[in-house]
Amino acid sequence: MQTTSSRNGNAPAGPAGPGRQVTVCGLPVHPLTLEESVAAAEALIADGGPHQHVVLNAAKIVQAHDDPELARIIRSCSLVNADGQSVVWAGRLLESPLPERVAGIDFMQALWRSAARNAYRVYLLGAEAKVVQETARIAAGQGVKVVGYRDGYWDDSAEARVVAAVREARPDILFLAVPSPRKEYFLARRHKDLGCALMVGVGGSFDVVAGLRSRAPRWMQRAGLEWLHRLAQEPRRMFLRYAVGNTRFVALTASYWARLLTGRRGDA
Template sequence: MTTPRHVQARVAPAPVPPEADRWRRTHICGVPVDVLTMEETLVAASELIESGRPHQHVAINAAKVVAARRDPRLRQIIESCALANADGQSIVWASRLLRPRLPERVAGIDFMLRMWEVAADRGYRVYLLGAKPSTVQKAADAARAQGVTVVGARSGYWTPAEEPAVVAEVAGSRPDLLFVGLPTPRKEEFLHRHLDGLRTPLAVGVGGSFDVVAGEVTRAPRWMQRTGLEWVHRMRQEPRRLVRRYAEGNLKFVAMVARDATNRLRRGSRRPGRPRRAAR
């Protein structure tokens, strides 16, 4: 078994993680996404943990691309993340037009569950932060049932004045893996702001994944996940909160992809072609 990461020395984070140079990164509408399969992502994540330096992971979907295009600060934060996976199937589809092709979707909740398996196998210490108190405790119980060493679980409700204490609590638990169940852009900004202070080798934003693991929200059937219709299932469960978000966000994303694809074709058509052979 690999030596647990928490017994190794902690080192301050580098502005640009050198480990990220080991895999290919592309951009979808100006937002970075790593060209990795799930299995490759698990290997990359383990390498980041073993390196000892704090790193941030981000899951990219259509809504986040739209938000990042609108918010330069969020886009900069995403650029600084050591790992950026295609959380949404729409991102994979867009890559077929914008190139290079992404090999597959790496959904945030699936990545979290697979990393729990890795943590149980390698002895990594895990902290869960976010969601309601009862929800995060249920998620922690689910992780423990899989053999994960959960060193802390805290809800996502705190005031700005309480934030330093939250960071200190996480750091004091010395986790190897931190999963943060907060909405965008709050989780990205929180992790970027406190990445050094959290003293965690890999911090992963997982959105509403705790709600699913806790059994409070159901996940879409496999066929809906494969066909990119998982958002329809989510919208049915929370129509008041999600109908407008998905209706506007998806349309904007499609328009952005279409515009970028058109610009790409235009740039390609302007390239000088090979000289034609003279007619004989």
Template sequence: MKEISFLNSRMNAVSMKETVALIKASIEKEKFFQHVVVNVAKLVNMQSDKVLHESVQACDLINIDGQGVVLGAKFCGHDIPERVAGVDLFHELLAMSQDEAFPVFLLGATQEVVEQTQKNVEKLYPNLKVAGINNGYFWDDEEAVVAKIRESGAKLLFVAITSPKKENFINKWQDQLGVNFVMGVGGTFDVVAGKVKRAPVWMQKYGLEWLYRVLQEPRRMFMRYLVTNSKFAVLLLKEKFAKKAEPKG
């Protein structure tokens, strides 16, 4: 797996096809494989949140999700083959799991959303075995949910909980989950359930998904993205100038 170091973070510059192949091979070997995607907001938060940074860096595969990160990394001289969006990877892995008869577990979001996600997933992948589901509001009894996942027989676990909770949860319980693969999928269940619409493809291509979210929920999202994107721009300039200042040869 090709690795780069960008904004104080190790991440993998690999394609969607390579990502799915790596995950499939690891599951077949029955080795635990922890996956995460990074976007602009997560990278910015990792600069000040030590626990989140450690949880992300502990993962076996760190995909670049946000187009903003792809463009920023290229701006700083890195060769990135393509963006591996979490929601697209989720569907690729469900298709692979259906073909390989790998059971999956869906964890996160509200009860209504996770139930609708299961229904929609089973319509799209009729031969896929959903071994179990659980909403994301279980913090009073984490051990019971961990036991539920372990006893389900699932090989893949998808965790739709906000950062940094999902990364820290996975890192904390990885040895007791009983699965071969874990992936944090953020707001993917909201998209699959039809609660939230994805940005048009042209906006995804140019890194404008954040703007689409702001247009959908201006009061909640405007300040969040203004602060995050401003911090990211500053970090990019610092990284760019730091690379220029490095001695050559």
């Protein structure tokens, strides 16, 4: 697999396929449907990479405003999707319309179908050992060529061995299922060493595929209430994130909206 050089030493190569971006709360998002996002991913794989994909939800936007390095990584990514109905709503309010939410798990499973069609080599990294093993079994059953998998539990001393194992497997796509911002930092730091065209952070998606967690009903997803379903499943872990994070996201969106209105008055 051939790779292109990155724009700087700590970030993967910039956009090569998706094209135009809009800005939501100071961060870039590609205004693409799920189908268009898969087509963009296929173009990035054909380009050779390394390319990093990232999704934005309310929590990550708040994190990025507290963490300039995470914001820089997001801006360097080749493909950025809105994984959160609240981000789609904020985009409309801020005159940066997005056609739809592209959830990370939907994007991953759509890419699996693409991988089966195009004979892409896939590596699964993250989650617990039994979970990633079951996820690999399910993906392979759907025609995906899974060339390797490993759990997401390693310390700094083992990172080089993890990276070497991925590189040796020569995947076209790496799916990384570890929490944010760990996955964004890992991919930005190691993108040159992993030896794959496209790196996709998928958070807790392996847990859902393996049956450890369930997704919200469709009506909750459309209503922007999937966070409530997750809170019900993991109240201790998710309460602070949603109670504080969602409030801060609303305040942040209101701040950008106020700036937009002020700018209009200034132009009048």
